[in-house]
Structure formats: structure tokens, C-alpha cells
Amino acid sequence: MHKQAQAFLSIVSFISFSTLAQETVTDTVKPATNTQLEEVVVTGQIEPQSIKKSVFNVRVISAEDIKRQAGNNLADVLNQYLNITVRPNNESGRSTVSMFGLDSNYLKVLVDNVPLVSDTGLGNNVDLTQINLDDVQQIEIIEGAMGVTHGANAVSGIINIITKKNTKNKWELSATVQEETIGDEYAPFGDKGRHIQALRAAHTINDNWYASVGGNRNDFKGYIDERGGRDYTAYDPANPDPEHDRGYSWLPKEQYFTNALVRYQKENFRIFYKFDYFDEHLDYYDPVVTDEFVTGVGTYRVSNDRRYDTNKFYHHLNAVGKVLGRNYNVSVSHQRQKRDVETFKYYIQTGEEANNKSETYQDTEVLYSTGNISNILNNKKIDVQVGYEAVNTNGYTSSLGGVFNNPDQQGVNLKKRLENYDLFSAAEIAVTERFSIRPGVRYSFQSRFEDQWAASLGLRQLYANGHEVRASYGRSYRTPTYDELYTYMVDANHDIRGNEDLKPETANSFELSGKKTTFYESGLQLVNTAAASYITIDDRIEQVIVGFNPNLQYKFINIDKYQMWNFSTTHQLNYKNWQAKAGLIVVGISRDLSNGVVKADDKFLYNVQFNTNLAFAVPKWNTIFTLYYKLNGKTQQYVENGSLSTPEYILQDIEGFSLMDASVRKTFFEKKFDVTFGARNIFDVVNIRSSVASNAGAHSAGSTSLLMGYGRSYFLKLTYNLNI
Incomplete structure (x- = not known):
């Protein structure tokens, strides 16, 4: 173990045992009645247990919050939470998430503890807009390295979506219609705005059997903004104006979600099968318009457009039970995401198409299984778990993608397989009734890279007066992505290459946190937390300049050392019909970039985030008023400026911005009919100023604006619930 890890654990152990011996002061309290304290979490646990008993800090987004x-999808709800940044891409229609300033390749997204397939792998770089929330019980978020329990690429944290698997009633039927404006663009059930319809049915067949089925349609008509839309013809090649080009600022897309679940349960045994199917249709309208002369007819305005169709299958079979007095939990999953593209010539005046050509653009298929046996020692003081994970990923991209064309394989499609087979073990040791320790280790047999390992140690101390102290250390790793390994874009203007010799990154994560819950006789409940964490990543992969002739030559290499520390504090107040939450986080990030050609300053750059939300219930009216606010402070990063004769790193800024959402939810007819009305992005954020060129990522300096939203929008959601 690293020396800093040993020092950290020694200090934490001393603090924990010292505070245990200290005399504590008891607050005036009453028995806990708030259901939040009894929330059961499963992520990272050996057995499902309450948040209070969890060694890890787990944030929960409940079905009521949603x-x-x-x-409607995961991107809709995550924007308001601290240390989470949703990054929308108006050109691809995708939204990904970053944590601790690390992008979505470092964060793992799971459904019922199974990582989701994505364009480039499993669990990472997942499009949040493709995750529907209609059948979600709760969302659990853990920050920091979780490599022992969740394997590769769980460096900055994990998001685990827990779906519903039971119902309180014999039948639960619901039908939903939701209408939203997109900025100031809207037409009822027409060609503007966002139109959502959903149906769900759940049935408790008998004491053992349960089944559910659901479907959802999300029709996002796109955001035109200042552009001209599909049939715009006034494009001037000599004086192109991106602000008024043809097409959309946000591309139109239509999504269909379907899901089904069957569960059987008897005594200690439970088995369920879950199936999800997703279909997305996205239209791309080329901003460039040209003239084409047709003999005997005249001149037509023509553009080269594309359609993308994405299909995703998700199969998950899970069994939980006991054998010889030991608990087992096994999951097997088969997932596939396939994207087809159709290219064609579009004649704007007539609406006709020509030269249509369809082919598979990208295809990822994964066979996945994980399982564990716990309670091996059959001891109430020590719960030992051993488990496995097996991953077989087949990745495919067509030559149409362009960036993967190798000079020796022009026009040849790229298909690669990655496999890993892991063994892991964890233990939860109850040293006393209030103090517990959780060590863990994982070893991963890799087909493409050197074998990897992960380790962790968590400590939890509870006190009689409502104080909780937690500390953790984790070592994890991130394997290179498809792009980083195989990109090849070399022409007269570009020289950008992947690197098949890349090695995985290694990360070390430390966290120390305290929590205090206080109940008063008046009914007031206060929950205050403070946490500090530190993450360091070695051999971080970066795309950097490695040569100058004839063009600037870029390549992915292991050069970056990344350090991050943060301090956060959150506060929650519950009193009668009021609930208020507020949080503040300060993050410092340092990156040591040096490849022998150019070098960046490795000083720490800081960012501040603040959030709050208020909820007020009026039981007499069956109404809840909610307000969400989040401040995202200015961020800075060093950017490689290749426009200079001698490239160098320049400090660039992205301005801060604020987001505010508000809603009113009212139920009618004995809670059978719900009406939710509200507004998103009340401060009307569309573009934020940035000195980082949008088309250059983090590797070229420039000046531009980043499209962060489509302005203030309003929504109305109507849901009919029939519970029998």
C-alpha cells in the first residue's frame, strides 16, 4: 500500500478510537420518526441496510424527488445536485455526467447493480437521456473510488438506479401525459416542444409472483433558436454565419422506452428477470447548403443529411437466496447497443431524398455476470463476502466513423473484443456495536492490459447523541477507452492518433466525513454533514502535442498526474410541512501535464458550487411546492494552444452560471390524479462564455460560448393512478 494511504489510515484509526473514548453530550431528542433515516440502500453493501449503518456515504434520490x-430521464434530475455536472451535447443529443471534474469515463452508471452498455463500453460514458425513470424506486450515489465492489472505471464514483420490484396494491395502473416548451418554442402536440406519454401496469399475482410492464415515448422536437430549421435555404458559402445556419441548435430526437419485469419470491429465495428495450431516432441537418443543377428542371438547394437510429436491449436475470446458511446473489446480463446511420441528399424545396445509404455506425455487445456469497463465517460480528465479475465486450465501429481509419486498413471496419475476469472479497467487521471496519480487495485478469487490482478500507463510528463519523480509502483503476486506443484521423489538416500501448490509470481516493442528526421535541429535525476528500490519479491519459511537422501531431499518452481535493458541507431541516436543504462544496484540481515538448503549470485551480432546495406541503390542498437552485462557479483549466509557433499551455476560463427549477404538484380524487406544473432553467441559461474553443476540446485555445441549455422552459405533467 502507498505510504500516504498508510499514514491516512493510521490517523483515521487514532481519531476513531479516541473519539469513542470521549464523553459525549446528549441533545434533547425524541424517537426518530423521519423515514429518511430508515431508507434502505444496496449500493456497495454486503447486505441491504439502512443509510445510518452503511460504511459508505450514500446519497439517495427518492421516487418522490423524481x-x-x-x-423523465436521468439528465432531468441530476443537474441540481452538488459535485455533479451534466454535460449536454447539442450536436449528438447526448448528455453525460462528470464528478470531481472527471468526465463520464471515470464514473460508473448501473441499473440494479449491473453496469449499462454505452457507445464505448460498459457503465461509462453513458447517455443520461437514454435512462428512463418511470419504474425507478430510488437512485443511489456514492462518491470516490469503488473499484473493489464495482471494478474498472469506478474512480470518481457510481450511480446505481434501483428499479421497483413490488407494489403495495394488487394492481397499480398509471397513465401519464407531459407537455414541455423548449425555450420559448412550443406547439401543442405539434412540431415544437417536448411531448411525453407513458403507461405502466404492475400486478401482485399472489404471495409469490409479481409482474410489471411499462412504455414511454419522449418526442423532443429540437430547439431551432436563431437557426433556420430543416427547410432553410439562405446559406451563403462565402459568408457562413453559424448563428443563422440551416438546422437546429439542439437536434430533434424521438425516443421509445419499454420495460418488463417478472419476480418470484418465496421465503429467503427471490429471482427476477428484467427486460428493457430502447429505440431512438435522431435527425442531423447539415448547415451547409449547396446548389445542384438538374437538366430541364433548374437549380435546387441541396444538403447532405443523416439519420441515426439507436437500438438497445437489456436482459438481466438475478437470483438471491440462501444455501447451507450462506447468502448468495448472482446476476447475468446480456446487453447490446447498435446505432445505424442513413445518409442521403435532401432537396430542400421539394422535400425529396436521393442517394440514401444505410449501414451500422456503431455496435457494442456485452455479456456480463457478477455474483457473491456472504455471511461465509456465519458470525454476527464478521460478515465476509467473496465474489466474481466476468465481462466480455465486443466493440464495433464502421469506417464511416472516419476517426478510426488506419492507412493500412482504409474502408475496413474496426472490431475489437475486451475481456476481464475478476475476483473480489470484502468483510464488514463489527468491532463494537457502534464501530465497524470494512476492508476489501479485487484482482482483475485482463485480456488486453496487464492485470489490475483494487483495494479499499472503510471505517464507521456511531455515537449515542446522533453523531456519525466515516472514513475511507480506495484504490481503483481506469482502462483506456475505444477512442484513446484506436483513433486515427490523419489528413491534410489533422494528425490525431490513438495509442494501443496505453496502460490503465491508477487512482487513490481518501475521504473523511462527519454527520449529526438532531431531533427536538417541537418536531424539528436537523441533519448536518461535513466531508473532505482527496483523489490522486497516476498515468492519466491525455491527448497532447507530440510533434510539429508537417502539422501539429496529437497522440494519446500516459503523462498526466491528476490531484483533486474538496470540502463539502450539507444541511437539512425538516419541520412539520417544511423541508429545506442546502450545500456548499469547494473543489481544487491540479494537473501535471508534461510530455517533453510542452508543460503546464500544475497549481491547484478552484471551483465552488452551492445548492439549495425547498419543499412546502399543504395537506389541506394535497399540494407540494418545490424550489431548486444551484450555483456553478467559474471553472478554469490549462489548454494546449497549438496556434502559436511554439505551443504552450494557457489558463482558460469557463464562466459560472446558476440554475433554478420550480414546481407545484397537486393530487385530486383521493390521490388518483396528479398534476405537476413547473419551470426549468428559470434564469434562462443558454450560452455561457468560455475561452476554450468548443471544437477543440481541451487541447486548443480560442474563444467561444458553450451551449448549456435551451433557455427557460415550462412543463405540465398529468398522471392518472388506479390502485386496486
């Missing part, structure tokens, strides 16, 4: 935000 309802108040009228969230």
Missing part, C-alpha cells in the same frame, strides 16, 4: 422534478 416526481417533484417531473423527471
Whole structure:
């Protein structure tokens, strides 16, 4: 183990045992009645247990939180949470998430503890807009390295979506219609705005059997903004104006979600099968318009457009039970995401198409299984778990993608297989009734890279007066992505290459946190937390300049050392019909970039985030009022400026911005009919100023604006619930 890890654990152990011996002061309290304290979490646990007993800090987004935000997909709800940044891409229609300033390649997204397939792998770089929330029970978030329990690429944290698997009633039927404006663009059930319809049915067949089925359609008509739309013809090649080009600022897309679940349960045994199918149709309208002369007819305005169709299958079979007094939990999953593209010539005046050509653009298929046996020692003081994970990923991209064309394989499609087979073990040791320790280790047999390992140690101390102290250390790793390994874009203007010799990054994560929960006789409940964490990443992969002739030559190499520390504090107040939450986080990030050609300053750059939300219930009216606010402070990063004769790193800024959402939710007819009305992005954020060129990523300096949203929008959601 690293020396800093040993020092950290020694200090934490001393603090934990010292504070245990200290005399504590008891607050005036009453028995806990708030259901939040009894929330059961499963992520990272040996057995499902309450948040209070968890060694890890787990944030929970409940089904009620999702309802108040009228969230249809994961991107709708995550923007308001501290240390989470949703990064939308208006050109691809995708939204990904970053944590601790690390992009989506470092964060793992799971459904029922199974990582989701994505364009480039499993669990990482997942498009949040492709995750529907209609059948979600709760969302659990853990920050920091979780490599022992969740394997590769769980460096900055994990997001685990827990779906519903039971119902309180014999039948639960629901039908939903939701209408939203996109900025100031809207036409009822027409060609503007966002139109959502959903149906769900759940049935408790008998004491053992349960089944559910659901479907959702999300029709996003795109955001035109200042552009001209599909049939715009006034494009001037001599004086192109991106602000008024043909097409959309946000591309139109239509999504269909379907899901089904069957569960059987008897005594200690439970088995379920879950199936999801997703279909997305996205239209790309080329901003460039040209003239084409047709003999005997005249001149037509023509553009080269594309359609992308994405299909995703998700199969998950899970069994939980006991054998010889030991608990087992096994999951097997088969997933596939396939994207087809159709290219064609579009004649704007007539609406006709020509030269249509369809082919598979990208295809990822994964066979996945994980399982564990716990309670091996059959001892109430020590719970030992051993488990495995097996991953077989087949990745495919067509030559149409362009960036993977190798000079020796022009026009040849790229297909690669990655496999890993892991063994892991964890233990939860109850040293006393209030103090527990959780060590863990994982070893990964890799087909493409050197074998990897992960380790962790968590400590938890509870006190009689409501104080909780937690500390953790984790070592994890990130394997290179498809792009980093195989990119090849070399022409008269570009020289950008992947690197098949890349090695995985290694990360070390430390966290120390305290929590205090206080109940008063008046009914007031206060929950205050403070946490500090530190992450360091070695051999971080960066795309950097490695040569100058004839063009600037870029390549992915292991050169970057990344350090991050943060301090956060959150506060929650519950009193009668009021609930208020507020949080503040300060993050410092240092990157040591040096490849022998150019070098960046490795000083720490800081960012501040603040959030709050208020909820007020009026039981007499069956109404809840909710307000969400988040401040995202200015961020800075060093950017490689290749426009200079001698390239160098320049400090660039992205301005801060604020987001505010508000909603009113009212139920009618004995809670059978829900109406939710509200507004998103009340401060009307569209573009934020940035000195980082949008088309150059983090590797060229420039000046531009980043499209962060489509302005203030309003929504109305109507849901009919029939519970029998």
C-alpha cells in the first residue's frame, strides 16, 4: 500500500478510537420518526441496510424527488445536485455526467447493480437521456473510488438506479401525459416542444409472483433558436454565419422506452428477470447548403443529411437466496447497443431524398455476470463476502466513423473484443456495536492490459447523541477507452492518433466525513454533514502535442498526474410541512501535464458550487411546492494552444452560471390524479462564455460560448393512478 494511504489510515484509526473514548453530550431528542433515516440502500453493501449503518456515504434520490422534478430521464434530475455536472451535447443529443471534474469515463452508471452498455463500453460514458425513470424506486450515489465492489472505471464514483420490484396494491395502473416548451418554442402536440406519454401496469399475482410492464415515448422536437430549421435555404458559402445556419441548435430526437419485469419470491429465495428495450431516432441537418443543377428542371438547394437510429436491449436475470446458511446473489446480463446511420441528399424545396445509404455506425455487445456469497463465517460480528465479475465486450465501429481509419486498413471496419475476469472479497467487521471496519480487495485478469487490482478500507463510528463519523480509502483503476486506443484521423489538416500501448490509470481516493442528526421535541429535525476528500490519479491519459511537422501531431499518452481535493458541507431541516436543504462544496484540481515538448503549470485551480432546495406541503390542498437552485462557479483549466509557433499551455476560463427549477404538484380524487406544473432553467441559461474553443476540446485555445441549455422552459405533467 502507498505510504500516504498508510499514514491516512493510521490517523483515521487514532481519531476513531479516541473519539469513542470521549464523553459525549446528549441533545434533547425524541424517537426518530423521519423515514429518511430508515431508507434502505444496496449500493456497495454486503447486505441491504439502512443509510445510518452503511460504511459508505450514500446519497439517495427518492421516487418522490423524481416526481417533484417531473423527471423523465436521468439528465432531468441530476443537474441540481452538488459535485455533479451534466454535460449536454447539442450536436449528438447526448448528455453525460462528470464528478470531481472527471468526465463520464471515470464514473460508473448501473441499473440494479449491473453496469449499462454505452457507445464505448460498459457503465461509462453513458447517455443520461437514454435512462428512463418511470419504474425507478430510488437512485443511489456514492462518491470516490469503488473499484473493489464495482471494478474498472469506478474512480470518481457510481450511480446505481434501483428499479421497483413490488407494489403495495394488487394492481397499480398509471397513465401519464407531459407537455414541455423548449425555450420559448412550443406547439401543442405539434412540431415544437417536448411531448411525453407513458403507461405502466404492475400486478401482485399472489404471495409469490409479481409482474410489471411499462412504455414511454419522449418526442423532443429540437430547439431551432436563431437557426433556420430543416427547410432553410439562405446559406451563403462565402459568408457562413453559424448563428443563422440551416438546422437546429439542439437536434430533434424521438425516443421509445419499454420495460418488463417478472419476480418470484418465496421465503429467503427471490429471482427476477428484467427486460428493457430502447429505440431512438435522431435527425442531423447539415448547415451547409449547396446548389445542384438538374437538366430541364433548374437549380435546387441541396444538403447532405443523416439519420441515426439507436437500438438497445437489456436482459438481466438475478437470483438471491440462501444455501447451507450462506447468502448468495448472482446476476447475468446480456446487453447490446447498435446505432445505424442513413445518409442521403435532401432537396430542400421539394422535400425529396436521393442517394440514401444505410449501414451500422456503431455496435457494442456485452455479456456480463457478477455474483457473491456472504455471511461465509456465519458470525454476527464478521460478515465476509467473496465474489466474481466476468465481462466480455465486443466493440464495433464502421469506417464511416472516419476517426478510426488506419492507412493500412482504409474502408475496413474496426472490431475489437475486451475481456476481464475478476475476483473480489470484502468483510464488514463489527468491532463494537457502534464501530465497524470494512476492508476489501479485487484482482482483475485482463485480456488486453496487464492485470489490475483494487483495494479499499472503510471505517464507521456511531455515537449515542446522533453523531456519525466515516472514513475511507480506495484504490481503483481506469482502462483506456475505444477512442484513446484506436483513433486515427490523419489528413491534410489533422494528425490525431490513438495509442494501443496505453496502460490503465491508477487512482487513490481518501475521504473523511462527519454527520449529526438532531431531533427536538417541537418536531424539528436537523441533519448536518461535513466531508473532505482527496483523489490522486497516476498515468492519466491525455491527448497532447507530440510533434510539429508537417502539422501539429496529437497522440494519446500516459503523462498526466491528476490531484483533486474538496470540502463539502450539507444541511437539512425538516419541520412539520417544511423541508429545506442546502450545500456548499469547494473543489481544487491540479494537473501535471508534461510530455517533453510542452508543460503546464500544475497549481491547484478552484471551483465552488452551492445548492439549495425547498419543499412546502399543504395537506389541506394535497399540494407540494418545490424550489431548486444551484450555483456553478467559474471553472478554469490549462489548454494546449497549438496556434502559436511554439505551443504552450494557457489558463482558460469557463464562466459560472446558476440554475433554478420550480414546481407545484397537486393530487385530486383521493390521490388518483396528479398534476405537476413547473419551470426549468428559470434564469434562462443558454450560452455561457468560455475561452476554450468548443471544437477543440481541451487541447486548443480560442474563444467561444458553450451551449448549456435551451433557455427557460415550462412543463405540465398529468398522471392518472388506479390502485386496486
